[in-house]
Amino acid sequence: MSKAISVLMPAHNSGQTIRLAVMSALLAVGLDSEVLVFLDGCSDNTLEVLEEINDPRLKVHVSPSNVGVVKARQFLFEWASNDLVAVLDSDDIALPWRFASQVRALNKNKADFVFGNAVLFGKALKPLGFIPQWPVGLNTRQVNLSLVFTNPLVNSAMLAKKSSIESIGGFKGSIEDLGMWLEASATGLKIFKTAGYSVLYRVHPTQLSRTPKWKAALASDPLLMNVREMHSKFIASGVHGDNEQEVTFRLWREYALGSFGLMMQNIGLKDYLKYRFTGLLRDQSGEYQQTRDVKVGQIGI
DSSP, X not given: OOOOEEEEEEESSOTTTHHHHHHHHHHHSOXXXXXXXXXXXXXXXXXXXXXXXOOTTEEEEEESSOOOHHHHHHHHXXXXXXXXXXXXXXXXXXXXXXXXXXXXXHHHTTOSEEEEEEEEEOTTSTTTSEEEOOOOOBOHHHHHHHHHHOOOOOGGGEEEEHHHHHHTTSSOXXXXXXXXXXXXXXXXXXXEEEXXXXXXXXXXXXXXXXXXXXXXXXXXXXXXXXXXXXXXXXXXXXXXXXXXXXXXXXXHHHHHHTOHHHHHHHTOHHHHHHHHHHXXXXXXXXXXXXXXXXXXXXXXX
């Protein structure tokens, strides 16, 4: 498979951040790759900033109206000319080694999707202004289990085969990233996460994933709800239990104790060691002892 990559970058009024995002992508990809930008109804100086970048690998589409990040990303996906596509948001920064290391991981693990870890940065992150994710790698089974309980994947750190995304219908729905990964998992596509860092992920109050509209869609989007149910059935199909609660517990136990770093993200070292050696993963009410709000009976079987 060619190492040429198409980087997809929707942008809406990103004049303050897009130059660094685009330059980081151009630095990280090869000479036969491309960085595709969709200007989504911008009313600021985003276009003027891009016009100052003299690189034939940068290609820009200007939309006079705001169509939203999902349609913008799907447009870029259809425009992409390479077999591999990657996502980078217009306010994030690709690390120089990102794409080379992700291509190696994709080929080595025969995966359809590869993700890396992110270093979160922004003024709101006290006291240092940045927080690195745990340097944890997840195999396909661990990713599949994680998606039942939480989301361990950063959209801006994704590299994938274009054909694999095409097989599940591309970018769609209000929550196109999480929905895509759940559907990919449920249909047997291989998702792999490396332990290394791929991207600097900017945290700020106006980003899409922090808005009330996005959070409401996360809970009520019909397509996302359907694909969650499909994913839950797929994951639970190979797990035996007397009832739904027992199946959920067995999945949680496999997920939690299967990766030290992943468990550390959820409940910390003390509880990890306790559960590792005693197996006591429930409290007196029968719920899971973890920091996230996962209740029994969430697996749709």
